[in-house]
Amino acid sequence: MKNYLVIQHTYSEFLGLIESQLEKRDIGFSYYRPFTGQDLPGNVGQFDGVFFLAGAWPTTDEEHNPAVDGEINLIQIFQKAGRPVIGIGMGGLLVAQAAGGTPKSEPAHMAKFVTARKTAAGAGDELAEAMDGRRVLVMYNGSVELPEGVDPVLVDEDGNWLAIHPEPHTYGLLFRPEMKPGMLEDIIMEDGHNPPDNIGELLGEARMEWGNMQETTDLAVVALVKECDLMQERQKMPVFSLKVE
Numbered sequence: 001m002k003n004y005l006v007i008q009h010t011y012s013e014f015l016g017l018i019e020s021q022l023e024k025r026d027i028g029f030s031y032y033r034p035f036t037g038q039d040l041p042g043n044v045g046q047f048d049g050v051f052f053l054a055g056a057w058p059t060t061d062e063e064h065n066p067a068v069d070g071e072i073n074l075i076q077i078f079q080k081a082g083r084p085v086i087g088i089g090m091g092g093l094l095v096a097q098a099a100g101g102t103p104k105s106e107p108a109h110m111a112k113f114v115t116a117r118k119t120a121a122g123a124g125d126e127l128a129e130a131m132d133g134r135r136v137l138v139m140y141n142g143s144v145e146l147p148e149g150v151d152p153v154l155v156d157e158d159g160n161w162l163a164i165h166p167e168p169h170t171y172g173l174l175f176r177p178e179m180k181p182g183m184l185e186d187i188i189m190e191d192g193h194n195p196p197d198n199i200g201e202l203l204g205e206a207r208m209e210w211g212n213m214q215e216t217t218d219l220a221v222v223a224l225v226k227e228c229d230l231m232q233e234r235q236k237m238p239v240f241s242l243k244v245e
Helices: 017-024 068-080 088-096 126-131 180-188 199-206 210-226
Strands: 002-007 026-031 049-052 086-090 102-104 109-116 135-140 143-145 154-155 162-167 170-173
Touching: 017 026, 017 049, 017 210, 049 088, 049 143, 068 086, 068 088, 068 180, 086 088, 086 162, 088 102, 088 143, 088 162, 088 210, 102 180, 109 199, 126 162, 126 210, 135 210, 170 210, 180 199
Parallel strands: 002 026, 002 049, 049 086, 086 170
Antiparallel strands: 102 143, 109 135, 154 162, 162 170
C-alpha cells in the first residue's frame, strides 16, 4: 500500500479535505509532529512521498519552528530520491526555501481569499490550469522571496506567488486546498496557535465559499496526482524482524 509521510506543525492543521481524497485512492499517510518534540524520520525509504503542512509562525521564527533546517534537509532528501514533495502554507514556504529562496518574517499574517491566475510558467501545468480563475484561500505567516530561476506557476491578482513547481515531483502551495471551516474553528480554539486578527471574518467567508472550496480540493488533488505520480508506489526499504524464534 502507498504510504505518505505527513509533517504536521499544529494540531488543528492537518490534511483535512485531502485525507478522504487520498483514502479513495488507496493512499495511506503517517503523521509526524516535530512541534511536540517528535523527531523527524531518519529514513525516507519507507515512504512514497511527503506532505509538509501549514503552521502558525514564519519559518524564520526559530523559537516556534526549531525543526526548519531538518525539514528543509528532508525535502532535499525526498527530491534526491525522486519522491513527491508537496508543501502547503508553511510547507509551501519550506519548499521555496529548499529551492534557494530567502525567508522573511513579514507579513506576520496573510489570510484571505484571492483569485488564482496562471502564469506563463504555468502553461500546461496541471495544477495551474485547474486553479486558473478560481477563488482560493491563502493562509500563511512570513514569506519567502523566490530565487532566480524559480518562477511561480500561479499568482494572485496582485502578482504574489501562490504555487511553485521547482522540481518534477515537487510543489509549494500558499493556497490551502486542505482547509475546511471546521479547521478554522479549531485554529481559534487551539492553545498556543497564532490566528490572524481577521479569522472570524475568514471563517464566515469560508462557510459561504464551502461548495467552491470542496471543488477546489477535488481539482487540486487530481492535478497533483497527475503531476506528481501520487498513485505510483515507490520501492520501500525492507523491514526485518530481529526476533529470534
